[in-house]
Amino acid sequence: MVYAKRDEKDATNIRTELEDHLLQKISDLEAKGCSHTDAVFQAIEDHGHPRTVGHGLRKRFPWVDVRTHGTARGFIAIGPKAIGVFAIGGAALGLFAFGGCAVGVFTLGGFALALLLSFGGFSAALFGIAYGGFALGLVAIGGFTCGIVAIGGFAIGLWVPHGSKAISYFTSETVPVYLRYFGGLLANKHSLMVFWGVFIAMLAIVLPIQGLLTNKEYQRIKRADPKLVE
Amino acid sequence: MSRLRKQTLDGKVETMLLSVLEDGPSYGYAIIQELGQRAEGIVQLGEGTVYPVLHRLEEKNLLTSSWRKAGNQRQRKYYRLTRKGRKVLAENRLQWELLSRVMEKMLGPGTAVLPQPKPQGARI
Numbered sequence: 001m002v003y004a005k006r007d008e009k010d011a012t013n014i015r016t017e018l019e020d021h022l023l024q025k026i027s028d029l030e031a032k033g034c035s036h037t038d039a040v041f042q043a044i045e046d047h048g049h050p051r052t053v054g055h056g057l058r059k060r061f062p063w064v065d066v067r068t069h070g071t072a073r074g075f076i077a078i079g080p081k082a083i084g085v086f087a088i089g090g091a092a093l094g095l096f097a098f099g100g101c102a103v104g105v106f107t108l109g110g111f112a113l114a115l116l117l118s119f120g121g122f123s124a125a126l127f128g129i130a131y132g133g134f135a136l137g138l139v140a141i142g143g144f145t146c147g148i149v150a151i152g153g154f155a156i157g158l159w160v161p162h163g164s165k166a167i168s169y170f171t172s173e174t175v176p177v178y179l180r181y182f183g184g185l186l187a188n189k190h191s192l193m194v195f196w197g198v199f200i201a202m203l204a205i206v207l208p209i210q211g212l213l214t215n216k217e218y219q220r221i222k223r224a225d226p227k228l229v230e
Numbered sequence: 231m232s233r234l235r236k237q238t239l240d241g242k243v244e245t246m247l248l249s250v251l252e253d254g255p256s257y258g259y260a261i262i263q264e265l266g267q268r269a270e271g272i273v274q275l276g277e278g279t280v281y282p283v284l285h286r287l288e289e290k291n292l293l294t295s296s297w298r299k300a301g302n303q304r305q306r307k308y309y310r311l312t313r314k315g316r317k318v319l320a321e322n323r324l325q326w327e328l329l330s331r332v333m334e335k336m337l338g339p340g341t342a343v344l345p346q347p348k349p350q351g352a353r354i
Contacts, residue, residue: 013307014281014285016307017258018281020258020300020306021259021277023302024259046277047277048277053277053281056278056279056281057282057285
């Protein structure tokens with residue numbers, strides 16, 4: 001029940017139900033000729049790891065789901081793998097996804113794939129702005145960039161306002177006005193500082209939250225039964 | 231030996247549980263045994279799969295539950311179908327029959343060699 005995170009009444013009912021199941025199974029195994037010890041061992045082994053059983057008994061999509069193993073699912077999901085509106089994890093999928101590998105509408109991560117806004121080492125935004133070491137998107141800002149508007153150290157795009165090395169379809173004489181204006185809006189020092197600042201701020205908020213809540217969950221399980229923690 | 235893939239079973243476990251309870255109220259352990267017998271060992275659903283689904287069906291009001299005394303004065307939870315559960319089962323049964331008919335026309339009858347039943351089947 002430690003892993004199931006149910007209220008006391010639910011937890012008691014589930015415990016009673018599963019206890020009846022195990023005792024019935026032990027009784028049936030003994031009737032088939034197993035010794036009591038073997039029957040108990042077999043019943044517990046067939047039941048599965050407490051974490052697997054407990055996670056299976058969690059509410060389907062709670063407001064907050066924090067796990068130390070497996071996939072967390074909830075409005076706010078935090079875990080090694082996470083799926084939710086706000087998903088934080090090694091692999092994260094959600095509206096706002098943060099993690100080593102993050103996929104969603106707004107993402108931040110080592111590998112970040114987004115519809116609208118992505119920050120990351122490798123960053124791709126299908127219909128929006130990608131900011132990262134390697135950036136791919138409608139607007140790409142970073143070290144190596146590729147997009148309709150590309151700004152960076154090595155940039156490839158329809159229009160490259162700034163770049164140490166640039167491959168640009170349009171030149172400053174032929175670029176359409178709207179692209180020149182848009183590129184100018186994003187390529188100035190102030191805008192780049194804002195992007196950098198947002199990136200650092202998101203890291204500064206998300207990483208401690210993930211660390212704190214994951215550690216809190218780990219300590220909760222350890223307090224309940226130290227033997228459950230591997 | 232062919233095994234039933236987990237993806238094939240996805241979404242079908244609820245219907246399987248509802249069909250077992252169509253005959254009358256039952257409890258978790260007996261439901262799992264009955265499922266194993268009906269599946270003829272091709273697939274064996276474990277308690278880790280069955281109990282979460284039973285609770286989910288109860289939350290959806292497809293099942294209702296009550297406690298009764300079992301042997302040795304143990305408390306035992308019995309599940310039974312609600313009217314809504316019977317309706318959903320009937321709809322799922324119709325959907326399955328339609329699907330089976332279509333697939334048989336697509337694939338042809340009796341082309342697969344079914345695995346022989348065995349006591350311990352693929353455990354999900």
